[in-house]
Amino acid sequence: MKNFRIAMAGFIALSLSVAAHVTTSARGNDDRDRGNRLRATLIGYDEVPSVSTGAMGRFRAEIADDEQSIDYTLSYDGIASVVNQSHIHFAQKSVNGVIVVWLCQGATRAPAAVALITPECPAAPGGTVSGTITSANVVAQVAGSPGAAQQINQGELAEVIAAIRAGRAYANLHSSVSPGGEIRGQIRTNDDDHD
Secondary structure (H helix, E strand, C coil): CHHHHHHHHHHHHHHHHHHHHHHHHHHHHHHHHHEEEEEEEEEEHCCCCCCCCCEEEEEEEEEEECCCCCCEEEEEEEECCCCEEEEEEEECCCCCCCCEEEEEECCCCHHHHHCCCCCEEECCCEEEEEEEEHHCCCCCCCCCCCHHCCCCCCCCHHHHHHHHHHCCCEEEECCCCCCCCCEEEEEEEECCCCC
């Protein structure tokens, strides 16, 4: 009987240990996944300066576990004029920043270095575009331009990911009526509930 109790105690201890390990591993994966899932709601009021528009958009993305790519989807509706372009910019909320990634090109074409890998923007009033961002999509800043001082260089995807996770990147869409940007949203991780 004593051997049975010792065996049962060992079995229970082993079971609890395995359960704790599985729970911790799952929680760690969930934490990593939440940090890899990105979102932004794009509205005119978040543009700088703000824009009074009925247009809205939604940016969703996921950083690959190896951090070598980001799969994204951008949807928008209510754009009343020609869609010029959409990007990810490097800047905190309420500040304009340099373009680091083109999400889609329309009336305004992407630079030659990324034009062939940048999808077309859906025509107004809206639609959905998807793609994959790699280091090849991160554009160079022109030397001497104000953006060059922000120090994210061509191909530096790790720097873009770091900026996104720090809450210092936004997605926006430019139109012919609002060439400086019609709708904008700060990109956040799914575990980041503050603006």
